[in-house]
Amino acid sequence: DSGVTQTPKHLITATGQRVTLRCSPRSGDLSVYWYQQSLDQGLQFLIQYYNGEERAKGNILERFSAQQFPDLHSELNLSSLELGDSALYFCASSVARSWADTQYFGPGTRLTVL
Amino acid sequence: QKEVEQDPGPLSVPEGAIVSLNCTYSNSAFQYFMWYRQYSRKGPELLMYTYSSGNKEDGRFTAQVDKSSKYISLFIRDSQPSDSATYLCAMRHGSGNTGKLIFGQGTTLQVKP
Numbered sequence: 001d002s003g004v005t006q007t008p009k010h011l012i013t014a015t016g017q018r019v020t021l022r023c024s025p026r027s028g029d030l031s032v033y034w035y036q037q038s039l040d041q042g043l044q045f046l047i048q049y050y051n052g053e054e055r056a057k058g059n060i061l062e063r064f065s066a067q068q069f070p071d072l073h074s075e076l077n078l079s080s081l082e083l084g085d086s087a088l089y090f091c092a093s094s095v096a097r098s099w100a101d102t103q104y105f106g107p108g109t110r111l112t113v114l
Numbered sequence: 115q116k117e118v119e120q121d122p123g124p125l126s127v128p129e130g131a132i133v134s135l136n137c138t139y140s141n142s143a144f145q146y147f148m149w150y151r152q153y154s155r156k157g158p159e160l161l162m163y164t165y166s167s168g169n170k171e172d173g174r175f176t177a178q179v180d181k182s183s184k185y186i187s188l189f190i191r192d193s194q195p196s197d198s199a200t201y202l203c204a205m206r207h208g209s210g211n212t213g214k215l216i217f218g219q220g221t222t223l224q225v226k227p
Contacts, residue, residue, distance in 0.1 A: 002157060002159070006155070012224075031213060033180070033213065033214075033215075035215075041157070042217055042218070042220060043202060043217040043220070045214045045215060045216070048212055048213060048214060056212035056213075057212050058214060063162045078183070090158070091158055094213055101213070102160055103160075103215065105150075105155045105157035106140055107156060108155075108157050110155075
């Protein structure tokens with residue numbers, strides 16, 4: 001158990017809908033990262049937050065957005081869902097004393113768009 | 115061309131074999147190198163972390179980095195059925211203020227009893 005929690009574990013929804021994925025980082029970790037894992041693209045970085053502020057953006061679609069709250073938990077919002085958004089979404093956290101520190105991954109949320 | 119290339123396998127070996135997993139990369143700015151293990155439907159778990167060329171050993175696992183060739187390897191000695199998983203290499207830049215990781219595609223390993 002990495003100490004990173006994600007809810008829900010599974011999510012099944014329809015095209016065009018909007019969903020919210022939630023992540024609680026390990027105690028003491030200030031930085032949260034979101035990754036998407038699909039069969040064809042592998043594990044891809046979406047976005048990073050550090051202590052409530054956006055720090056880096058990767059291949060995140062405009063239909064997707066995220067935020068980190070004062071208690072450091074984070075939410076990833078996916079809207080106007082398409083079939084191709086079906087994937088595993090992972091959250092990771094790190095202390096971020098330096099940007100070389102270890103990222104610990106949560107168990108993921110499996111999103112299925114029908 | 116992807117920044118990080120990794121043979122997806124699958125790789126099947128008998129129990130006790132030595133396993134060699136490899137990644138190549140194209141961006142010389144990568145300075146930190148990691149190997150993650152991912153069991154089916156679980157989150158990736160960090161196995162090894164190194165930032166310099168050479169070898170780093172941890173139990174049955176050895177990580178090797180050759181920055182001049184842009185090539186990293188993970189060796190597993192005395193492989194066990196419990197090592198059956200997908201192994202992902204990951205890298206990040208040495209500069210900048212982000213922890214963004216770039217992952218390889220992952221190699222699926224099966225160790226047969």
